[in-house]
Amino acid sequence: MDSLMQNDPARVIEADRAHVWHHMMQHRQLETTDPRIIVEGRGMRVWDITGKEHLDATSGGVWTVNVGYGRERIADAVRDHLVKMCYFAGSQGTVPGARFAEALTEKMPGLSRVYFANSGSEANEKAFKMVRQIAHKHHGGRKSKILYRERDYHGTTLACLSAGGQLERNAQYGPFAPGFVMVPHCLEYRAQDEFAGSDYGVRAAEAIEEVILREGPDTVGALCLEPITAGGGIIVPPRGYWEKVQEICRKYDVLLHIDEVVCGMGRTGTWFGYQQFGVKPDIVTMAKGVASGYAAISCCVTTEAVFERFKDASDPMAHFRDISTFGGCTSGPVAALENLRILEEEELPDNSTRMGVYLQEGLFALMEKHRVIGDVRGMGLFAGAELVADRDTREPVSEKQVGAVVADCLKQGVLIGASNRSVPGLNNVLLFAPALIAEEDDIDEILEAVDGALGRVFG
Numbered sequence: 001m002d003s004l005m006q007n008d009p010a011r012v013i014e015a016d017r018a019h020v021w022h023h024m025m026q027h028r029q030l031e032t033t034d035p036r037i038i039v040e041g042r043g044m045r046v047w048d049i050t051g052k053e054h055l056d057a058t059s060g061g062v063w064t065v066n067v068g069y070g071r072e073r074i075a076d077a078v079r080d081h082l083v084k085m086c087y088f089a090g091s092q093g094t095v096p097g098a099r100f101a102e103a104l105t106e107k108m109p110g111l112s113r114v115y116f117a118n119s120g121s122e123a124n125e126k127a128f129k130m131v132r133q134i135a136h137k138h139h140g141g142r143k144s145k146i147l148y149r150e151r152d153y154h155g156t157t158l159a160c161l162s163a164g165g166q167l168e169r170n171a172q173y174g175p176f177a178p179g180f181v182m183v184p185h186c187l188e189y190r191a192q193d194e195f196a197g198s199d200y201g202v203r204a205a206e207a208i209e210e211v212i213l214r215e216g217p218d219t220v221g222a223l224c225l226e227p228i229t230a231g232g233g234i235i236v237p238p239r240g241y242w243e244k245v246q247e248i249c250r251k252y253d254v255l256l257h258i259d260e261v262v263c264g265m266g267r268t269g270t271w272f273g274y275q276q277f278g279v280k281p282d283i284v285t286m287a288k289g290v291a292s293g294y295a296a297i298s299c300c301v302t303t304e305a306v307f308e309r310f311k312d313a314s315d316p317m318a319h320f321r322d323i324s325t326f327g328g329c330t331s332g333p334v335a336a337l338e339n340l341r342i343l344e345e346e347e348l349p350d351n352s353t354r355m356g357v358y359l360q361e362g363l364f365a366l367m368e369k370h371r372v373i374g375d376v377r378g379m380g381l382f383a384g385a386e387l388v389a390d391r392d393t394r395e396p397v398s399e400k401q402v403g404a405v406v407a408d409c410l411k412q413g414v415l416i417g418a419s420n421r422s423v424p425g426l427n428n429v430l431l432f433a434p435a436l437i438a439e440e441d442d443i444d445e446i447l448e449a450v451d452g453a454l455g456r457v458f459g
């Protein structure tokens with residue numbers, strides 16, 4: 001049956017249409033169009049079941065395949081290891097787990113302990129649970145509140161949505177877990193009036209301090225932030241922001257948890273996004289690029305100081321009372337270790353910096369030509385172009401128009417993303433996150449497609 005289906009695209013499409021419930025999809029649309037089924041990938045490109053080739057400027061749709069498609073050495077390493085040792089629970093050690101944890105923390109000075117999980121959401125849940133357990137054990141149950149930021153996203157589970165600043169993703173799933181409190185975003189282009197003006201970065205950070213003071217510093221355990229807000233519109237925190245955030249966290253003994261699920265593993269040009277800003281986090285979570293999609297693995301990495309808070313042989317409840325059947329399953333760290341070696345040997349974080357500059361220059365050139373681009377933002381191979389109907393009022397274009405640009409690029413064989421279905425009224429940012437192996441020709445092709453699409457959609 002397998003071979004029959006492989007040889008018969010129509011049957012695969014029919015099986016998909018009849019039985020697969022796709023993520024984030026309004027299935028009514030599949031009544032008039034076929035589902036797109038991706039069957040093969042090599043380097044920067046993927047092919048769908050109809051044979052159409054696409055240049056992928058999304059790294060697998062959600063910024064995951066950092067080292068590109070078709071890396072046989074990752075597949076070989078996973079295969080070799082699986083036939084030898086397919087699985088054992090994370091309460092025991094594994095060779096790949098130990099080796100990857102060591103290699104990873106070498107890239108993260110100041111952090112030393114790796115807790116394995118499967119997805120970005122799960123890694124963030126682990127971090128939230130650590131904060132809550134520290135509150136119970138060391139602060140008499142106080143300091144259990146977790147602050148998160150408007151427009152940030154930390155995952156799909158109910159606790160992660162409770163810490164979710166993208167209101168369209170949250171709508172319809174409440175009631176949420178208590179003890180999560182939102183702080184304002186830091187997008188200067190859409191500054192809240194009260195923070196606008198000079199020193200915006202410092203003032204946006206001070207808004208976090210105001211929330212801590214309002215809630216009571218003795219109730220706040222952690223602040224969870226993306227280093228650069230990803231799906232919420234590529235928001236690079238302005239100058240002065242991170243220094244002030246760090247100062248505030250130290251002042252009120254608030255743990256700084258940075259969600260590197262998207263920005264980690266070279267995406268922005270450094271190994272981790274926080275390293276662009278000289279920040280020293282207490283907890284870092286990561287997922288997508290950890291194994292570039294070749295295996296499901298995520299990590300919650302902490303300082304030794306955080307880890308130490310769970311050591312108390314006299315208290316049977318002191319250890320981190322958490323378990324995950326597949327967290328740290330051996331295929332994950334094997335793939336992750338090979339992925340890290342590739343990033344290192346091919347100097348892909350540096351390539352991300354170089355090509356990121358090239359991409360942004362190209363987007364700024366398009367901004368000169370197309371008045372609909374109101375703002376260009378990003379770092380490394382991670383960029384966004386915000387589309388506005390009017391540059392003076394900054395009124396966003398409609399989601400339908402953004403969708404038309406994405407669809408036009410798709411027609412031209414280039415996959416790009418958009419900040420759709422996240423922030424009401426502001427789903428107007430085109431997103432670009434090609435694999436870190438991208439070269440100038442790839443970027444030119446992406447820019448050319450966007451140029452053509454903007455011309456056709458907006459005239």
Ligand code: PLP
Pocket residue numbers: 062118119120121122124153154155156226230231259260261262287288
């Ligand atoms: N954190 C951030 C910043 C994300 O963008 C995402 C997913 O896009 C997550 C967490 C959740 O990751 P996962 O979908 O692997 O659970």
